[in-house]
Amino acid sequence: MRIATWNVNSIRQRLEPLLAWLKECSPDIVCLQEIKCVDEAFPRLEIEALGYNVVTHGQKTFNGVALLSKLPFDETKSGLAGDDEDAHARFLEGVVTLKRGVVRIACLYLPNGNPADSDKYPYKLKWMSRASGVCASAAQSGRATGAGWRLQCHSSSQDVYNPAAWVNDALFRTATRESFQSLLGLGLTDALRAVSDTPGQYTFWITRPAPGRRTGPAHRSFAAVAAGQRPARGCRDRQLCRAWEKPSDHVPVWADLDLETA
């Protein structure tokens, strides 16, 4: 089973590249982040025409996540448990039946958390803690679990082009990395790193220049994290997507898991 994840940065801006990529990569399940639209505005018909079942958890203007699956969803659930006040559309999960057993797929768009001295950072850490709770209970259910994450975390300096520029960034702070490690400790595998520890496998490109940050490939904020104790068989990002006429600032990442879909 191939599970993919992609921060599209507006589904309406990225529909044509998405359709072309779905045809070529043919993932069984896709987690999309930053669809930036309400559910009614999501171009589901075009995607369904390629054989995907579509479920969305959108909101106006910002955030928003979607799950695409060649297999029908047995159940889906929107929103991350643990805070009724949280209105951000950042979490969506679904369960599909495989040849043997079922798999639970979660699509996560973590809060960025910057500026790190604002209230956005505690929101990020709390969100990660809530995600840990959800992952822990899912792990206890005994179902295989896969997840496509927009990580918003750097696990090591290998993940960034210029480590010195990220020291105090919300993505790289000690508390962020510790929280991410505790998530991995639940039995998840960072699929991109499981296949290769080569530095420089960036998945995000800076397009907005800022002091101390040149434009260009910047960091790996992002992975098809997957597992249920199963290591990823194959996984790679796809820098070629940056060559498209209207690229996202992120490229897709995917993992091939040892799960038979039919």
Next chain:
DNA sequence: ATGACTACTCCCAGTAGA
């Protein structure tokens, strides 16, 4: 260097992203 880009929105100057 008070910036630079891209996408959104009560349609266009303000906000957010990372």
